[in-house]
Amino acid sequence: MVSAAVGVTGRAARPVSRRGVLGLLRSTGVAGMASAVVIAVATVLAVFGPLLAPYNPKLPDLGMAWIGPTGGHLLGFDFEGRDVLSRLLAGAQSSMIGPLAVVAGSMVLGAVLAVIAGWRQGPLDTVISAGLDILFAFPGILLAVLAAAVFGAGLTAAAVALSIAYMPYVARVLRGAAMKERGQPYVAALEVQGASGTSICLRHIVPNMLPLIVAQATIMFGWAMVDLAAISFLGLGVQPPAPNWGVMISENQPGILQGYPLPSLAAGVCIVGVVIAFNVLGERLFEQAQAARQ
Amino acid sequence: MTGRKGRGPGAGQGDATAAASRGPLLAVDGLTVQLPVEGEHRVVLRDVSLEIRQGEAVGLVGESGSGKSMTARAIDRLLPRGAQVQGQIRFDGRDVSELSGGQLRSYRNRVAMIFQDPRAHVNPVRRIGDFMTEALRTNLGVPAAEAQRKAADILGQVGIEDGRRRLRQYPHELSGGMLQRVMIAAALLTQPALVLADEPTTALDVTTQAEVMAILDELRRGYGLGMLFITHDLELAAAICDRTIVMYAGQVVEVRESALLHSDPLHPYTAALAAARPDIEQRASRLRAIPGRPLSAFEAPAGQCAFAPRCPHALAPCLAAVPELTELDGGLSRCVRVTELRGELEAADA
């Protein structure tokens, strides 16, 4: 039975765990649901893209270069005569996996540091926060350039560099949430019971931060995708001829001025579409997470 | 249906006799409010009627879900968006729901609200002085210097010395008790005719509460203001209010002269509420707890007395229909058995 207090807003928030994932998505509104669909499609492509490609994405055929949409080639050919649609489908994999790695890496690192800083507080928190502040000063792309210089160009180096660059963002947001949970009486009750700090953090503090973590990860996926596309565009990420949306923008760029904008723009649209979807969904989830914490 | 003619004892000032002939300052008539919750509409106030005369202090007592805060918000037009309101609220004869724009602002100058948690209702990045004088300067066009002088003056009246210095301070520099005094002072600054005090002392220490109550009482009488004092504490309301209204599950269940509330309550809920409190003068072997828990209007069973499931005196007629408010001995009661139970309900220990 819902508790008697209706609250000033007249609305009672329902717990996420009750609603399930579908209910959660439904509550993000039309925009949120549309974004979720786009993301789902992109994920499917990332997994099955190469299998779905109607033509070979890697086989050049210079005689067909820059030809527009004809017959079974819905998006025409790129600068090397490869089917653009096939290349987009195949490129989904590297375009999505990169951000995924970045998000995973930065979230894990950031969450661990945030929870430790939020739990222990005091001098350890000061040191961690100072370290994060220093890392904040490095823009992601700069770190990626450094990584490419040291380790050679490629997706791995770029992803690692971005993980490190994003980590302080994550840690800052999560640290606030961790500290708030830490200050809650139920945590004190568990301490008085004699539970260890680690078990309280893992079993109680982190689960209560999950809505925020999920929201943050979703938003960051979008940022990571843009940054990785830019890095690949610069030639420091995924190397041509491997299919990748960022690379496709770059390698087909000469076509824009020559009157063949489609290959480059198509890749751009894919990136923008997926990024917007992640941003929109992420922000909706973020709002939900904030509201749930009131 | 409404029977509003409670004979509240006058405030003792000349105002009251003149006021009695002028009609009530505030008249709430058949107020029913529904709020949208998760797609459905939930009733939170059911047919609430009350009256406050010029210069009269009326207490509004209830537990969670009683609707006491919601009533105050309805009066001040602070209901959440989507709320459906039926019934009428008339202030000085005018229908409050028809006011808008400048009229609404001037209405809010005449009806001041004091909230439970002062910190939640004050902007932490503005100085006390700015906050206090805002209504004076923007709505009433009072020049800044004069507004500051008045503010410092009234701070003195609520017991804050060195008003000028305080006006330059920020809210976080004041304790909860001091901030609440500031809120009271700010509320009185626009010389309202009616003060709505929503649990103004609940968040305060008991000694601070006593002090703040005394200030509120003194100033109210001094300025001849009407007051609706909302609280969960029956004795607190009785201390400074001439009449007390008891609410349960979104309805008015009793209206009574405060002095008679303990010795001669007219509704089983009032008696039970008073009896459930531990006595500071002696330990009871067992407190007389009311079984169950206080319900909101939408949770209470429909078509019958809302309190019946928890009432030790409930009989078949109590479940047959929603009881009307009956007048008895100058008070009102929403109990069908009020005449039979008279005298058996007193709150003193058995």
Next chain:
Amino acid sequence: MPEQDRAPAPGGLAAPGPAAESNGTPPGTDGRPVLEVTGLRKEFGTLVAVDDVSFTILPGRSLAIVGESGSGKTTVARMITGLERPTRGTITACGRDRSRPARSARDRRRRGSEIQIVFQDPYTSLDPRQTAEQAVGEVLRLHHGWPADRRQGRIGQLVELVGLDSRQARALPRALSGGQRQRVAIARALAAEPRILILDESVAALDVSIQAQVLNLLADIRDETSVSYILISHDLAVVRQLTDEAIVMYRGRLVERGPTARVLDDPQHPYTQRLRASVPRPGWKPSRRQLVPSEEKGD
């Protein structure tokens, strides 16, 4: 400590024999104090939150710490439970010193089984993601290595002891009212079978009618388990109802002590008198006193 294998007495935890009289020592314990606090002091930088507080609690007796905000009463509670470390002074519970933080996990758990606490706010004192059963179960798992069915049995007993039904026990806190949540918090605290239960304004946030239920419940629990309460409260009527002895704190200092009845009927210290005079009751009229600037923050 009651034997774990004995069949539970009807309606509650295994009682250590015939019910204890309210004024006598519970059978099965010696007359040693369950809690002894001497010269307790806590400084936060230059602020002295607690200054030289000492008291003793005998088995079966309950103590009230009365005070308002800034009195230091909550800090005292936090030091006793180990959430805060005293600057000076000693705390001895069940014969063992606990003035310094526990050194091992086993130590921490043992302390948890000696002193427990129920907080004021029912809305934040439970993990919003745990049902009552899970919260109580976690505590049981922490203190005992029991098989699942035995643990379930004890959960059932505790839930029943605090007056919740099985549906409420399986509900998340959001579906429970304030009073029901406090019952869960009490059950969780009792799962550790503490000798001392600190009630930090635990009924202050409850409706009057619910407060009465919970106070009755606390009295029943005390009769069944012989736990000692430390009630931290500014509500003198509740203090009267639940405690035998009282100490009054003002600005970190202990200004008065004695049997609860005497402290409330015949207060000696001016602050206690003022406190007593501030309590609303039929016929009471609040009166102003001169504001003393030095007492109010911001000067």
